[in-house]
Amino acid sequence: MCLAIPAEILEISDGVATCKVGEGETTVQASIMLLDEEVTLGDYIIIHAGFALRKLDHKEAQETLKILRDMVELLGGNEYQHDML
Numbered sequence: 001m002c003l004a005i006p007a008e009i010l011e012i013s014d015g016v017a018t019c020k021v022g023e024g025e026t027t028v029q030a031s032i033m034l035l036d037e038e039v040t041l042g043d044y045i046i047i048h049a050g051f052a053l054r055k056l057d058h059k060e061a062q063e064t065l066k067i068l069r070d071m072v073e074l075l076g077g078n079e080y081q082h083d084m085l
Contacts, residue, residue, distance in 0.1 A: 004048035005068070006061040009041055017045065017052060022065050 007019035007028060015033045020026070030047040032039055037055055039045060044061035045052040056064070 004046045006064045
């Protein structure tokens with residue numbers, strides 16, 4: 001199963017955003033070349049397969065991350081291996 005993940009933009013260089021996912025220290029890189037609107041540092045984007053699909057507002061990003069955390073909790077909480085949320 002593939003999953004699109006919301007992430008906060010920390011840095012942008014040459015059309016690639018370095019983003020932080022959730023509350024952890026994990027960062028991912030995503031191409032922002034496909035977006036139809038400008039993004040800046042601190043914006044949230046939804047990432048799938050290395051590409052930013054769209055910009056999210058802060059509230060939507062936080063709600064989505066909460067749903068993902070709840071899913072992890074249902075899978076076994078701390079015993080379930082995850083680094084990103």
